[in-house]
Protein backbone atom coordinates (compact mmCIF):
# COMPACT_ATOMS: atom_id res chain seq x y z
CA UNK A 211 0.00 0.00 0.00
CA UNK A 212 1.41 3.42 -0.97
CA UNK A 213 2.28 5.78 1.88
CA UNK A 214 2.36 8.90 -0.31
CA UNK A 215 0.29 10.49 -3.07
CA UNK A 216 1.99 12.17 -6.02
CA UNK A 217 0.35 14.78 -8.23
CA UNK A 218 1.56 16.94 -11.12
CA UNK A 219 -0.02 20.30 -11.85
CA UNK A 220 1.70 21.77 -14.93
CA UNK A 221 5.31 22.57 -13.98
CA UNK A 222 4.70 21.77 -10.28
CA UNK A 223 4.99 18.36 -8.63
CA UNK A 224 3.32 17.64 -5.29
CA UNK A 225 4.20 14.79 -2.91
CA UNK A 226 1.73 14.22 -0.10
CA UNK A 227 2.75 12.15 2.93
CA UNK A 228 -0.22 9.90 3.64
CA UNK A 229 0.54 7.38 6.39
CA UNK A 230 -1.56 8.77 9.26
CA UNK A 231 -1.46 5.47 11.16
CA UNK A 232 2.22 6.08 11.85
CA UNK A 233 1.99 9.87 11.77
CA UNK A 234 3.96 9.94 8.50
CA UNK A 235 7.07 8.56 10.22
CA UNK A 236 10.04 8.74 7.85
CA UNK A 237 10.57 5.01 7.38
CA UNK A 238 12.35 3.31 4.51
CA UNK A 239 9.19 2.79 2.43
CA UNK A 240 7.75 6.28 2.80
CA UNK A 241 11.14 7.92 2.18
CA UNK A 242 11.68 5.67 -0.84
CA UNK A 243 8.39 6.84 -2.31
CA UNK A 244 9.23 10.52 -1.77
CA UNK A 245 12.65 10.04 -3.37
CA UNK A 246 11.10 8.20 -6.34
CA UNK A 247 8.64 11.06 -6.82
CA UNK A 248 11.42 13.66 -6.75
CA UNK A 249 13.42 11.65 -9.31
CA UNK A 250 10.33 11.50 -11.55
CA UNK A 251 9.77 15.27 -11.17
CA UNK A 252 13.43 15.84 -12.10
CA UNK A 253 13.16 13.64 -15.21
CA UNK A 254 10.05 15.59 -16.24
CA UNK A 255 12.01 18.81 -15.65
CA UNK A 256 9.33 20.14 -13.31
CA UNK A 257 10.16 23.55 -11.94
CA UNK A 258 8.98 23.28 -8.36
CA UNK A 259 8.30 20.39 -5.95
CA UNK A 260 5.95 20.74 -3.02
CA UNK A 261 6.22 18.40 0.00
CA UNK A 262 3.09 18.27 2.19
CA UNK A 263 0.97 16.03 4.38
CA UNK A 264 -2.65 15.19 3.66
CA UNK A 265 -4.98 18.15 4.22
CA UNK A 266 -6.08 18.46 7.82
CA UNK A 267 -3.16 16.39 9.16
CA UNK A 268 -2.51 16.92 12.88
CA UNK A 269 1.06 15.70 12.33
CA UNK A 270 3.11 16.60 9.25
CA UNK A 271 5.61 13.89 10.22
CA UNK A 272 6.69 12.26 13.46
CA UNK A 273 10.27 12.13 12.22
CA UNK A 274 12.52 9.12 11.76
CA UNK A 275 10.68 5.82 12.17
CA UNK A 276 11.91 4.84 15.63
CA UNK A 277 11.28 1.16 14.88
CA UNK A 278 13.93 1.44 12.16
CA UNK A 279 16.55 2.88 14.51
CA UNK A 280 19.17 0.42 15.81
CA UNK A 281 18.76 -0.49 19.50
CA UNK A 282 22.35 0.55 20.30
CA UNK A 283 25.92 -0.27 19.35
CA UNK A 284 25.54 0.92 15.79
CA UNK A 285 25.56 4.33 14.05
CA UNK A 286 21.86 5.32 14.06
CA UNK A 287 22.05 8.00 11.35
CA UNK A 288 24.69 6.78 8.94
CA UNK A 289 25.18 7.83 5.34
CA UNK A 290 22.76 5.17 4.06
CA UNK A 291 19.99 5.87 6.57
CA UNK A 292 16.72 6.71 4.71
CA UNK A 293 16.54 10.11 6.42
CA UNK A 294 20.03 11.00 5.19
CA UNK A 295 19.10 9.96 1.66
CA UNK A 296 15.96 12.11 1.84
CA UNK A 297 17.86 15.20 2.99
CA UNK A 298 20.41 14.82 0.18
CA UNK A 299 17.69 14.26 -2.44
CA UNK A 300 15.94 17.47 -1.39
CA UNK A 301 19.20 19.42 -1.39
CA UNK A 302 20.23 18.00 -4.79
CA UNK A 303 16.82 18.31 -6.45
CA UNK A 304 17.51 20.70 -9.36
CA UNK A 305 14.61 23.03 -8.57
CA UNK A 306 13.09 24.60 -5.44
CA UNK A 307 11.37 22.28 -2.97
CA UNK A 308 8.66 24.00 -0.93
CA UNK A 309 7.53 22.49 2.37
CA UNK A 310 3.81 23.21 2.85
CA UNK A 311 3.06 22.42 6.46
CA UNK A 312 0.06 21.49 8.54
CA UNK A 313 0.49 19.66 11.85
CA UNK A 314 3.47 18.92 14.07
CA UNK A 315 6.97 18.53 12.64
CA UNK A 316 9.13 16.22 14.78
CA UNK A 317 12.74 15.11 14.91
CA UNK A 318 14.24 14.20 11.56
CA UNK A 319 11.19 15.74 9.87
CA UNK A 320 12.35 19.11 11.23
CA UNK A 321 15.64 18.69 9.43
CA UNK A 322 13.80 17.48 6.31
CA UNK A 323 11.65 20.62 6.30
CA UNK A 324 14.60 22.92 7.00
CA UNK A 325 16.48 21.29 4.10
CA UNK A 326 13.68 22.45 1.80
CA UNK A 327 14.19 25.71 -0.05
CA UNK A 328 11.07 27.49 1.18
CA UNK A 329 8.75 26.74 4.10
CA UNK A 330 5.10 27.78 4.32
CA UNK A 331 3.28 26.78 7.51
CA UNK A 332 -0.17 27.06 9.02
CA UNK A 333 -0.17 28.95 12.35
CA UNK A 334 -0.83 25.75 14.36
CA UNK A 335 2.35 24.08 13.08
CA UNK A 336 5.12 23.32 15.59
CA UNK A 337 8.73 22.24 15.15
CA UNK A 338 10.44 19.93 17.66
CA UNK A 339 14.08 18.84 17.47
CA UNK A 340 13.99 15.62 19.49
CA UNK A 341 17.35 13.77 19.71
CA UNK A 342 17.61 14.66 23.40
CA UNK A 343 14.17 13.10 24.03
CA UNK A 344 15.43 9.75 22.74
CA UNK A 345 19.13 9.89 23.61
CA UNK A 346 20.10 10.00 19.93
CA UNK A 347 23.42 11.56 18.86
CA UNK A 348 22.35 13.60 15.86
CA UNK A 349 24.81 13.54 12.97
CA UNK A 350 27.16 16.27 11.76
CA UNK A 351 25.50 17.21 8.47
CA UNK A 352 22.15 17.21 10.26
CA UNK A 353 23.38 19.72 12.82
CA UNK A 354 24.71 21.84 9.96
CA UNK A 355 21.22 21.88 8.42
CA UNK A 356 19.90 23.36 11.65
CA UNK A 357 22.81 25.82 11.93
CA UNK A 358 22.16 27.03 8.39
CA UNK A 359 18.50 27.61 9.25
CA UNK A 360 18.89 29.74 12.37
CA UNK A 361 21.31 30.98 15.03
CA UNK A 362 23.40 28.72 17.31
CA UNK A 363 21.43 29.89 20.36
CA UNK A 364 18.13 28.84 18.77
CA UNK A 365 19.61 25.51 17.62
CA UNK A 366 20.82 24.90 21.18
CA UNK A 367 17.43 25.85 22.63
CA UNK A 368 15.58 23.48 20.26
CA UNK A 369 18.11 20.65 20.61
CA UNK A 370 18.54 20.86 24.40
CA UNK A 371 14.88 21.41 25.35
CA UNK A 372 13.37 19.20 22.58
CA UNK A 373 10.28 21.41 23.04
CA UNK A 374 8.05 22.29 20.07
CA UNK A 375 8.51 25.80 18.64
CA UNK A 376 5.46 27.54 17.15
CA UNK A 377 5.33 28.50 13.49
CA UNK A 378 4.86 32.22 14.28
CA UNK A 379 8.03 32.17 16.42
CA UNK A 380 9.89 30.24 13.73
CA UNK A 381 8.82 32.86 11.19
CA UNK A 382 9.86 35.67 13.55
CA UNK A 383 13.28 34.02 13.78
CA UNK A 384 13.53 33.72 10.00
CA UNK A 385 13.52 29.91 10.10
CA UNK A 386 10.47 29.68 7.85
CA UNK A 387 9.20 31.94 5.07
CA UNK A 388 5.46 32.37 5.70
CA UNK A 389 2.73 31.59 8.22
CA UNK A 390 -0.54 31.35 6.30
CA UNK A 391 -4.02 30.44 7.61
CA UNK A 392 -4.77 26.77 6.96
CA UNK A 393 -7.66 27.47 4.57
CA UNK A 394 -5.42 29.70 2.42
CA UNK A 395 -2.30 27.55 2.65
CA UNK A 396 -2.64 25.53 -0.55
CA UNK A 397 -3.68 28.48 -2.74
CA UNK A 398 -0.84 30.61 -1.34
CA UNK A 399 1.74 27.86 -1.83
CA UNK A 400 0.58 27.11 -5.36
CA UNK A 401 0.77 30.81 -6.23
CA UNK A 402 4.30 31.01 -4.76
CA UNK A 403 5.29 27.91 -6.75
CA UNK A 404 3.75 29.22 -9.98
CA UNK A 405 5.65 32.49 -9.67
CA UNK A 406 8.91 30.56 -9.28
CA UNK A 407 7.98 28.25 -12.17
CA UNK A 408 7.65 31.30 -14.45
CA UNK A 409 11.28 32.28 -13.79
CA UNK A 410 14.41 30.92 -15.51
CA UNK A 411 14.90 27.30 -14.34
CA UNK A 412 18.60 27.10 -15.24
CA UNK A 413 19.37 30.26 -13.28
CA UNK A 414 17.39 29.01 -10.28
CA UNK A 415 19.01 25.56 -10.43
CA UNK A 416 22.54 27.00 -10.41
CA UNK A 417 21.72 29.46 -7.60
CA UNK A 418 20.23 26.60 -5.55
CA UNK A 419 23.42 24.53 -6.08
CA UNK A 420 25.65 27.51 -5.28
CA UNK A 421 23.77 28.05 -2.02
CA UNK A 422 24.01 24.32 -1.16
CA UNK A 423 27.78 24.29 -1.73
CA UNK A 424 28.32 27.56 0.13
CA UNK A 425 26.13 26.41 3.06
CA UNK A 426 28.20 23.24 3.38
CA UNK A 427 31.54 25.05 3.05
CA UNK A 428 32.32 24.91 6.77
CA UNK A 429 35.95 24.09 7.66
CA UNK A 430 36.34 21.00 9.85
CA UNK A 431 39.66 19.28 10.39
CA UNK A 432 39.86 15.49 10.01
CA UNK A 433 40.80 15.44 13.70
CA UNK A 434 37.69 17.47 14.51
CA UNK A 435 35.48 15.08 12.53
CA UNK A 436 37.09 12.05 14.20
CA UNK A 437 36.57 13.62 17.64
CA UNK A 438 32.86 14.16 16.89
CA UNK A 439 32.43 10.61 15.62
CA UNK A 440 34.14 9.28 18.73
CA UNK A 441 31.85 11.33 20.99
CA UNK A 442 28.77 10.21 19.03
CA UNK A 443 29.82 6.57 19.41
CA UNK A 444 29.92 7.00 23.17
CA UNK A 445 26.29 8.18 22.95
CA UNK A 446 24.91 5.46 20.70
CA UNK A 447 26.83 2.86 22.74
CA UNK A 448 25.33 4.25 25.96
CA UNK A 449 22.64 2.81 28.18
CA UNK A 450 20.77 6.11 27.79
CA UNK A 451 20.43 5.51 24.04
CA UNK A 452 18.96 2.04 24.62
CA UNK A 453 16.69 3.47 27.33
CA UNK A 454 15.45 6.25 25.03
CA UNK A 455 14.49 3.89 22.23
CA UNK A 456 12.98 1.30 24.63
CA UNK A 457 10.94 3.96 26.51
CA UNK A 458 9.50 5.24 23.23
CA UNK A 459 8.47 1.73 22.18
CA UNK A 460 7.05 1.00 25.65
CA UNK A 461 5.20 4.35 25.58
CA UNK A 462 6.71 5.51 28.86
CA UNK A 463 8.91 8.42 29.99
CA UNK A 464 12.60 7.56 29.68
CA UNK A 465 14.90 7.71 32.73
CA UNK A 466 18.29 8.97 31.57
CA UNK A 467 21.25 8.39 33.92
CA UNK A 468 24.05 9.92 31.84
CA UNK A 469 25.72 6.58 31.24
Ligand code: YXS
Nearest residue numbers: 231232233235272273274275276277316317318340341346
Ligand atom coordinates in the same frame (compact mmCIF):
# COMPACT_ATOMS: atom_id res chain seq x y z
O1 YXS B 1 0.87 2.54 18.94
P1 YXS B 1 0.69 2.50 17.45
O2 YXS B 1 1.12 1.21 16.82
O3 YXS B 1 -0.67 2.99 17.02
O4 YXS B 1 1.74 3.58 16.83
C1 YXS B 1 1.66 4.92 17.28
C2 YXS B 1 3.09 5.41 17.41
O5 YXS B 1 3.97 4.45 17.94
C3 YXS B 1 3.43 5.68 15.96
N1 YXS B 1 4.52 6.64 15.85
C4 YXS B 1 5.75 6.34 15.41
N2 YXS B 1 6.26 5.18 14.96
C5 YXS B 1 7.56 5.19 14.59
N3 YXS B 1 8.36 6.29 14.64
C6 YXS B 1 7.86 7.47 15.07
N4 YXS B 1 8.66 8.55 15.07
C7 YXS B 1 6.50 7.53 15.49
N5 YXS B 1 5.69 8.50 15.99
C8 YXS B 1 4.49 7.93 16.19
O6 YXS B 1 2.26 6.22 15.38
C9 YXS B 1 1.11 5.75 16.13
C10 YXS B 1 0.32 6.94 16.60
O7 YXS B 1 1.16 7.61 17.50
P2 YXS B 1 0.55 8.41 18.75
O8 YXS B 1 -0.54 7.59 19.37
O9 YXS B 1 1.68 8.84 19.60
O10 YXS B 1 -0.11 9.67 18.01
P3 YXS B 1 -0.50 11.08 18.66
O11 YXS B 1 -1.34 11.76 17.64
O12 YXS B 1 -1.04 10.87 20.02
O13 YXS B 1 0.87 11.86 18.82
C11 YXS B 1 1.58 12.26 17.64
C12 YXS B 1 3.04 12.59 18.06
C13 YXS B 1 3.85 12.87 16.77
C14 YXS B 1 3.05 13.81 19.00
C15 YXS B 1 3.61 11.36 18.78
O14 YXS B 1 3.39 10.20 17.98
C16 YXS B 1 5.08 11.49 19.02
O15 YXS B 1 5.53 12.20 19.94
N6 YXS B 1 5.89 10.80 18.15
C17 YXS B 1 7.33 10.80 18.28
C18 YXS B 1 7.93 12.14 17.86
C19 YXS B 1 9.43 12.03 17.97
O16 YXS B 1 10.01 12.01 19.05
N7 YXS B 1 10.10 11.86 16.83
C20 YXS B 1 11.52 11.65 16.73
C21 YXS B 1 11.80 10.29 16.07
S1 YXS B 1 13.52 9.94 16.05
C22 YXS B 1 14.12 11.09 14.94
O17 YXS B 1 13.40 11.71 14.19
C23 YXS B 1 15.59 11.34 14.95
C24 YXS B 1 16.40 10.09 15.04
S2 YXS B 1 16.01 12.42 16.26
O18 YXS B 1 15.25 11.96 17.42
O19 YXS B 1 17.40 12.31 16.50
O20 YXS B 1 15.60 13.69 15.87
